[in-house]
Amino acid sequence: MNVEKNITVAFTGHRNYNRSADAELRELLEALYADGYRRFLCGMAWGFDLAAAEAVVELRAEHSDVQLIAVEPFADFRKLFRGEDAERYERVKAAADKVVVVGERGDRMDYILRNDYLVANASAIVAWWNGTKHGGTAYTVKQARKAKILCYNLCDRELPLF
Secondary structure, eight states: OOHHHHTEEEEEEOTTOOSTTHHHHHHHHHHHHHTTOOEEEEOOOTTHHHHHHHHHHHHHHHOTTOEEEEEEEETTGGGGOOHHHHHHHHHHHHHOSEEEEEESSOSHHHHHHHHHHHHHTOSEEEEEOOOOSSSHHHHHHHHHHHTTOEEEEOSOTTSOOO
């Protein structure tokens, strides 16, 4: 495992995130920082992804060695955003230390490539996953479990932290 992967956390979560876990997310980020994590990968979707990235920006205000990496599924991903989500997207992207674009077509496969990139380049995953069996968050959690990556689920305390 490379050194960067050892210090890298990726986020995955539903787009309908209701900000109910913001306090827990910030506490977890501080704990992960204390454990040596410094790089944070954001898949850039509205909902949990952007909320997690905003929390990383706050963490970086306290710890200058924190890095935020924006991982976009395709180059024109921004065109899918409207209103406040578009503004948040722009702020997060501007705050990112690096932007990675994994796909070219703008189709479903690019989302899979993005999620695979998150799992392949992190040693921990922070999820806001409601237990559904379908969709990008479920796919990413499943891939992380297969890879035996440490995962934290902030969505439902009844669902296991795995």
